Amino acid sequence: MYFPASPAEEAVAAELAAVRPALGPAYGAALDGARAAVLTRLWRALAFEPLPWVVAREPGRAGLALLLAGGGRLEGPPPDAYATDAYVTELLLDGKPYRHAARLVAALGVPHGEEFAAELDGSTASLALSRAGRPPVGRDVAAHTTWQWEQRVVDGHPYHPNCRSRPGFSVAEQLAYAPEHRPVVELGLVPVRAEECLVTGEWPAQLRDAGRIMVPVHPWQAAHALKHEQVRDGFAAHPLMALRTLAPVAGGAHVKTALSTRLTSSVRDISGYSVETAAAVSDFAQTLSEHLDGRLRFTRTLGAATAHGPDLAAVLREPPELYADAPAGERVLPVAALASYPQARSAAWRAGFARLALSVCLRVLELGVALEAHGQNLLVVLSATGAPLRLVYRDLADIRISPARLVRHGLPVPPLSGRLITDDVTVLRRKLFGSLLTGALGATAGSAGAFAEAFAEAAGLPPTADTEALLTGGLPTKALTLMRLSPGVPGDQWAELPNPLAGG
Template identity: 30%
Template sequence: MLLTRPALTADDATATALLNCLVREVCAPEQQVWADGGHLVMRLPRVGVTLRTGLARPPVGPTYRLAPPFEERRTASWIATGWERLADLVAGELELVTGQANPEFLTQVRDSRATLGALLAARGDVGEGAREELQGAQGAVSCYLESEQSLLSGHRFHPSPKARQGSPAQWLPYAPEARARFLPRWLAVREELLIEEGDPAAFARLDELGPAVPPGHRLLPAHPWQLTLLANRPVLRKAFAEGLLHDLGSAAPEVAPTSSVRTAYVPAADVFCKFSLDIRITNCVRKNAWYELTGAVALNDIIQPIFASLEGCTFLAEPAYRSVALADRRLHEGLGVILRQGVGGLNGTPLLSAALADPYGSTLSRLPALATPEGALAWWDAYVQHVARPALRAYLEHGVILEAHLQNVLVAVDDEGMPVQTAFRDLEGTKLTPAWHDRLAALPPRVREAITYDSGRAWNRVVYCLLVNHLTEIAAAVADLHPGIDEDLWPTARPHFSSCGDHPQLRALLAGVPFPAKANLRARWARTADRTATYVPVPNPFAGP
């Protein structure tokens, strides 16, 4: 029986995200959560409040399907509780847990809710003809872009998943969730002031498609919003005034922002441009730091031969970057753009994994292969093979830590929707273990630091991204379609893990030790960097009943 997908509202999505975080990071570790019929009940012991929410079905692994109503216990009855009250209660409990306040927290939650409301309104303004064209598009690129731009609600286990600086008037023209398309701004940069690392031919196709430049200059694509943010930098204004840079304005080719907001796909060139954007989105300001620009090129040289040896997958290359050499580091970082390989060479139709897992979406249910329980189990078997095996082998055999979360993986499917190839992406989140120390010795210390993890953090990151953030969410989405197969999902997945070798970490994983889940709520409360986030234990579905 198909689980009815909930209608998406800004209020309910905000409340659900808060409660998901509360259960995972506070109530469950302290044994303050339990199922009661069709409800999930959670106690906040320090503020002395008990809450409950609807429970659509039993969990598949460490993930719940919460549903309205959201209620608070008052004397002998349950009363409706809105997202603002829930945010206040979560903040109160965290302040008592940690002994510290966070005056930014409630503002971030409100901003996230307001952003989602604006996105839903903008999405609803898309004309019927345009909507039919997008939904009916048969081309692989159109289907791919629809999956990239479908993530309205955001991360289910983040307290403010859609927090975004700026007003809707500023960011809606560049919002993937609003199905945005825009023209880049183009700069002509004096050749001696252009910085370029990596493959010198990487930008050739963009150079052909962009506007003409004066003699002695090179093209640099820029995000229009970012150029507005940098417009008052004195060094940039002087460079324009002296003719070191020329603003050529907005020009083709058209680009489409992907789920990360700042990375845009250029269909005409089949490349991605990963722009800097000095805007805080969810956790951090999305700029290309100087050490990330250099680190991407260094990592790409290491990663590509490794993935050439892994079957059924690829890693989208980041062969080069461009920026400017002006006496202002913020301009070097802020105008830096990393080029990423496109999706044209993938086998089949690429789909973003996050779109497949979205409980508010319908991408997974549109795939013919999942029409029956038997087909859905075969699809899950193929999916785990194509995603889990290469991610685990990359770490266990090569010391490469993939950030294989839902937004960093594309799965190419055939005409029936069966997975045939996986594409991993984003070298910013990719790290190396200390085993690579000698190979990295020639890099600047800050670059080495940015692209490596110690062994303890490495395994936690691999398991969290691959299993907690990714596969448990895909499993839940499959079980939404066919709840009767939920008990078969993880036994089906087990052989793909055990086939990756007899490693102590894998033995522990398959024996049922709890998974490490990144504590997004606590990280936001403590205002710590993502790299230093702590982890909380969550149930391991390999442990069985």
């Protein structure tokens, strides 16, 4: 059966023909796989999230059927909450086949579905574009730098249907700025009078000029959000998997820039609160790392600056490579890149990594800090033979800190207030479990069966109340699709996934 191209797919094809026609055939060949990848992510959401218009779920031998408000019936294969391969190629709505997530959401006719369908259409087309430029995996993976490993993460978020949603980016801009296309990006510098800036930490001398703070800006931001600002020439940098965070070609601190557009779920600007708290949180994290036996290091935030609001701001932080012994052959990989690391396909390797990640992150939680340990923030240091040795964590802007737990363990409470601070056990566990378990480790395993197998061998977790909660009942995950369909509801919303560790 023929399924015609969607509006976004046709638009990308037309732009591609104008700006890089040689990539056109590869883009066309990648469309079916991209459709299945986004549809698989959407099916996970439909199968598990508390969507108000799904009134019942009927599992059967052939798969799962959803009974919808209004009498509709949506059918698909047995859902696997931890699958990362594109195993869903078609869903049936009242017997009619759908192979495109955007068309399915439009047909469902749910509140705010029209906007979400447009995002899914863009995500599918951009994912095909990303895959079209993917290089073949080389044999000598040990030679790759950390930023090159980051650029291997072609598919984006492993479970979000908006894994490659980039509204406001043309095809030319995606090719010029997106990490999977491996460009070199020329960052600009905006001079701002020092008295008009909020600066925390140590802002380097090379980013100061005659009483002005030189704020690094992304070229997309300069073109679309800072049209009236004076932008000077800056420096060349490699985009990391976060796209707006870059590693300078000349080396040195990584630069997190502001992008006033929504990527996946969030607008990627930099709040004043993040700048205000950056230095204090970084100092606190260094103190915390002293209690972790060298198994976890935090990249320091070196400086942060903001001017004129969240559209013009930047954060400078240490590169994670500082915490690997390069002469000894050690290297650092973000957890999201483990899908392209050959040894990570071994059940024994996954068990060792799971044991390291869980034991360390549960210890940190017991001490009083819930990390947002998804595959982008969490990195693993590998030995010369590929064994997981220790962890590195970066980007402290969205951790959660429990003063009560810190005090219980005799640790200093940082001078902070606001959203980073909470003693709510549910909030703390959701933050860690929803990023590490139902995010990073689930995606590394790639299926519920492999997830359960890895943890069956990952014994020796610390005997705490958090561990007990982890090993019983369901596991929390952000209800990403529900959140996109609930634009008037602030904050995160949550779903519960089957727990392979509990046999659930």
